[in-house]
Amino acid sequence: xxxxxxxxxxxxxxxxxxxxxxxxxxxxxxxxxxxxxxxxxxxxxxxxxxxxxxxxxxxxxxxxxxxxxxxxxxxxxxxxxxxxxxxxxxxxxxxxxxxxxxxxxxxxxxxxxxxxxxxxxxxxxxxxxxxxxxxxxxxxxxxxxxxxxxxxxxxxxxxxxxxxxxxxxxxxxxxxxxxxxxxxxxxxx
Amino acid sequence: xxxxxxxxxxxxxxxxxxxxxxxxxxxxxxxxxxxxxxxxxxxxxxxxxxxxxxxxxxxxxxxxxxxxxxxxxxxxxxxxxxxxxxxxxxxxxxxxxxxxxxxxxxxxxxxxxxxxxxxxxxxxxxxxxxxxxxxxxxxxxxxxxxxxxxxxxxx
Numbered sequence: 001x002x003x004x005x006x007x008x009x010x011x012x013x014x015x016x017x018x019x020x021x022x023x024x025x026x027x028x029x030x031x032x033x034x035x036x037x038x039x040x041x042x043x044x045x046x047x048x049x050x051x052x053x054x055x056x057x058x059x060x061x062x063x064x065x066x067x068x069x070x071x072x073x074x075x076x077x078x079x080x081x082x083x084x085x086x087x088x089x090x091x092x093x094x095x096x097x098x099x100x101x102x103x104x105x106x107x108x109x110x111x112x113x114x115x116x117x118x119x120x121x122x123x124x125x126x127x128x129x130x131x132x133x134x135x136x137x138x139x140x141x142x143x144x145x146x147x148x149x150x151x152x153x154x155x156x157x158x159x160x161x162x163x164x165x166x167x168x169x170x171x172x173x174x175x176x177x178x179x180x181x182x183x184x185x186x187x188x189x
Numbered sequence: 190x191x192x193x194x195x196x197x198x199x200x201x202x203x204x205x206x207x208x209x210x211x212x213x214x215x216x217x218x219x220x221x222x223x224x225x226x227x228x229x230x231x232x233x234x235x236x237x238x239x240x241x242x243x244x245x246x247x248x249x250x251x252x253x254x255x256x257x258x259x260x261x262x263x264x265x266x267x268x269x270x271x272x273x274x275x276x277x278x279x280x281x282x283x284x285x286x287x288x289x290x291x292x293x294x295x296x297x298x299x300x301x302x303x304x305x306x307x308x309x310x311x312x313x314x315x316x317x318x319x320x321x322x323x324x325x326x327x328x329x330x331x332x333x334x335x336x337x338x339x340x341x342x343x344x
Binding site: 042043046052112141148 | 235236238248249252253256275276277278279280281
């Protein structure tokens with residue numbers, strides 16, 4: 001018994017010598033993973049819930065209104081944009097391309113913009129939207145939890161938000177996330 | 190003279206929109222403003238994440254303060270307003286995160302690490318003290334004497 005303990009002791013102390021190194025490695029890996037995380041990507045509580053109700057005048061036709069109810073029975077994309085938003089310009093070609101493919105209707109939410117600025121911006125860079133709702137005061141934006149324009153929502157036939165993207169929609173996100181999801185949602189009744 | 194007038198006009202043009210952005214509170218709504226600020230201190234500005242919406246002057250923070258003000262004026266309770274924000278922006282909007290399964294480590298992790306550190310420290314100190322106080326055995330005495338003899342011999 002005592003002999004066994006004596007033989008054990010050196011190996012055990014050898015292991016203990018490595019313990020701080022192991023702890024350091026674990027910490028380093030955790031911190032490294034943390035570097036790659038984006039603190040701006042906050043999980044939205046709205047995914048899986050009904051899209052908040054709104055009714056707004058349209059950007060191009062101020063006398064006509066648009067409500068999310070108008071899209072019932074369709075799988076559609078709601079894209080929050082503004083002419084003052086620099087990253088919206090980076091995102092825009094991707095949306096124009098997506099609109100050309102005609103996979104689903106894209107509705108714009110022109111967020112805290114000036115009407116003439118918004119219209120001019122679309123005239124200059126192309127208009128991927130079936131229409132844009134004009135959220136001058138940003139009230140609808142608050143209901144949708146918007147804090148970093150651009151933001152994009154995939155909404156299903158029953159009016160439930162199924163996916164939310166905060167920040168730019170990249171070609172990768174379109175091909176890996178949005179298109180597969182749209183295909184799946186279109187199969188639902 | 191002309192340039193002076195131009196400067197004055199330019200200064201006015203800069204100053205005017207700045208004062209138009211936020212209405213100065215009148216004495217009547219000082220109490221309301223206090224409540225707005227109290228709630229705003231609890232809410233994180235999601236644009237500038239290390240600030241509350243009370244501290245931040247980002248566009249969204251101003252909007253959310255206005256939203257809080259309107260809701261208070263409409264008679265909503267503080268609890269209801271906080272719930273309204275959480276429903277839209279998630280728990281992250283709370284400057285003090287709620288205690289949940291997902292936040293247990295956040296809340297109690299540091300205390301746990303401190304306890305672990307204290308335990309290791311005390312264990313090490315007690316062991317050292319115990320080994321320092323243990324009397325030498327006869328073989329250890331003999332080895333020590335031999336070592337001492339050797340070093341003396343070297344000189």
